[in-house]
Amino acid sequence: MIRTRLLLVVAAAALLASCSGVRLAYDNADTFIRWRALQFLDIHGEAVDELDERIAAFLRWHRAQELPLYAREADEAARRVARGLSPEDLLWGYDALVARARESARAAAEQMAPMLDRLSAAQVEHLQERLAEENRVFAREYLRGSERERRERRSRRIIGRLEDWLGALSNAQVERVREYSARMPLIDEMRDRDNRRLQAEVVAMIRAGEAKRRLAGRVAHWELGRDPAYAAARAEAWREFDRLLIDVDRLATAEQRARAVAELRRYAEEFRVLAARSAS
Numbered sequence: 001m002i003r004t005r006l007l008l009v010v011a012a013a014a015l016l017a018s019c020s021g022v023r024l025a026y027d028n029a030d031t032f033i034r035w036r037a038l039q040f041l042d043i044h045g046e047a048v049d050e051l052d053e054r055i056a057a058f059l060r061w062h063r064a065q066e067l068p069l070y071a072r073e074a075d076e077a078a079r080r081v082a083r084g085l086s087p088e089d090l091l092w093g094y095d096a097l098v099a100r101a102r103e104s105a106r107a108a109a110e111q112m113a114p115m116l117d118r119l120s121a122a123q124v125e126h127l128q129e130r131l132a133e134e135n136r137v138f139a140r141e142y143l144r145g146s147e148r149e150r151r152e153r154r155s156r157r158i159i160g161r162l163e164d165w166l167g168a169l170s171n172a173q174v175e176r177v178r179e180y181s182a183r184m185p186l187i188d189e190m191r192d193r194d195n196r197r198l199q200a201e202v203v204a205m206i207r208a209g210e211a212k213r214r215l216a217g218r219v220a221h222w223e224l225g226r227d228p229a230y231a232a233a234r235a236e237a238w239r240e241f242d243r244l245l246i247d248v249d250r251l252a253t254a255e256q257r258a259r260a261v262a263e264l265r266r267y268a269e270e271f272r273v274l275a276a277r278s279a280s
Contacts, residue, residue: 022270030055042126047115054111061107066100067275073100074268082261085249090242106220113211124207131199135192142188150188155181162248165263166256173248180244184237190230198222 033055043051073096080089119127142150158177163169169177205214218224223231252260 022267023274026274030059040127040130041115041119042123043115050115054115058108058111062104063275063277066104067271069100071268071271071275074264074271078261078264078268081249081257081264084257085246087242087246090245094238102220105222106216109211109216109219113215116206116211116215117209119206121207124203127206128203131203135196135199138192138195143192147186150186151181154186158244165260166248166252167259169248170251170253173251176244176247176251180240184240185233187230187233187237190227190233194226194230197225197227201225 030052034052037051037055038048041047041051077093080086080092142153144150145153155178158181159169159174162173162177166173202215202218205211205218249257
């Protein structure tokens with residue numbers, strides 16, 4: 001998504017749920033979110049207590065409302081992976097992911113907005129400085145080096161993520177990833193500009209004391225106002241990435257497919273356990 005991490009930091013609980021050790025990660029989500037939020041928010045005393053209460057409220061909502069949907073969608077994903085992926089399956093998966101991300105972003109923003117509207121000018125300046133540092137981190141990871149080096153890093157990232165689900169890739173699968181990365185344009189500069197644009201909009205909103213009124217809708221629809229050239233480039237990148245995934249799936253061994261299905265089913269069960277714990 002976007003890198004306006006303060007403004008979406010409470011939604012990190014949703015991302016933590018996809019890590020290994022789902023229950024352990026989720027059960028410690030409040031500590032992680034608090035730590036990340038305090039990197040951006042220069043607050044103390046009662047304001048920190050309020051932050052804790054807002055994080056707790058978000059997590060209660062997320063456990064009760066979102067985790068059952070995560071479980072259902074992980075089960076459905078396992079069923080689709082077991083029979084072999086189609087382009088329609090990938091579209092379903094993308095739409096499901098975006099829907100969950102929008103809801104978490106909206107809920108997080110609704111919790112955070114009242115606090116953001118009370119930030120002083122100095123605290124907003126601190127926020128801007130921290131966002132600038134996040135942008136520098138992004139540049140070091142995605143914009144550094146020659147084109148060849150950046151394409152190689154992209155290949156390694158994709159291979160690593162695929163192997164998290166499938167185990168070791170075959171030579172043919174690795175070669176298909178490398179072909180994709182060598183051929184597809186690098187659009188990280190456009191992504192960086194889009195992130196900065198959205199950051200500037202949100203900071204201006206906070207300075208004007210309008211976060212409570214406008215923030216939730218803005219961060220839940222992060223693509224609004226996007227440069228048409230970047231939107232077109234992203235759409236093409238997604239189409240090509242879908243083709244890559246279809247090819248990797250077509251080349252998958254029975255063992256790789258079984259591993260991916262088992263992982264998805266394990267996630268579904270973990271989500272159900274966490275949701276039931278919330279209900280009790």
